[in-house]
Amino acid sequence: TQLLEQSPQFLSIQEGENLTVYCNSSSVFSSLQWYRQEPGEGPVLLVTVVTGGEVKKLKRLTFQFGDARKDSSLHITAAQPGDTGLYLCAGARNAGNMLTFGGGTRLMVKP
């Protein structure tokens, strides 16, 4: 059983559509990170959220950390083919702790 559950597992959409990816857990995390991974490469850090209720924006990507610090979401506005990839959330129980990753959401944006 994954400590962090991501949904959906797969998502295929047309260019220009909006989408939201969810990352849920029954555990509380001190911080949560989102990564994007392309084929043949390692995950690349997109954002770190540390405060309950925190919202961070990165161009067309909006990240939110739940008030209770147990869940997070990633919203992409007007998706582009370049957004295609595997999106991973990862949580740390405390600042020195290792990251536990979710199973990932594989996104495909068709032109």
Next chain:
Amino acid sequence: EAGVAQSPRYKIIEKRQSVAFWCNPISGHATLYWYQQILGQGPKLLIQFQNNGVVDDSQLPKDRFSAERLKGVDSTLKIQPAKLEDSAVYLCASRRDRGYGYTFGSGTRLTVV
């Protein structure tokens, strides 16, 4: 700054053979991690080093996997003997300090036949 370097990029071995992977983290990054990523899944932590000491190896299958980080810089991960289910991408990551994100290498894709 230079990224996390890993080698080899690909390796194909027969079951019961041995294999070793190498990682050179970003200079000055004290914490180093090895993750295993099976196709279609998220990365799973194998071992965490702080300088040259092991912080967490609770998920490392110690009957066949071993890792070391001599002098607190480069690290090697070894599998001996390999099984079919070890086929995966082995990712190395480093982190400068607490509160910072991980920087991952490109990984080594291992296929055990």
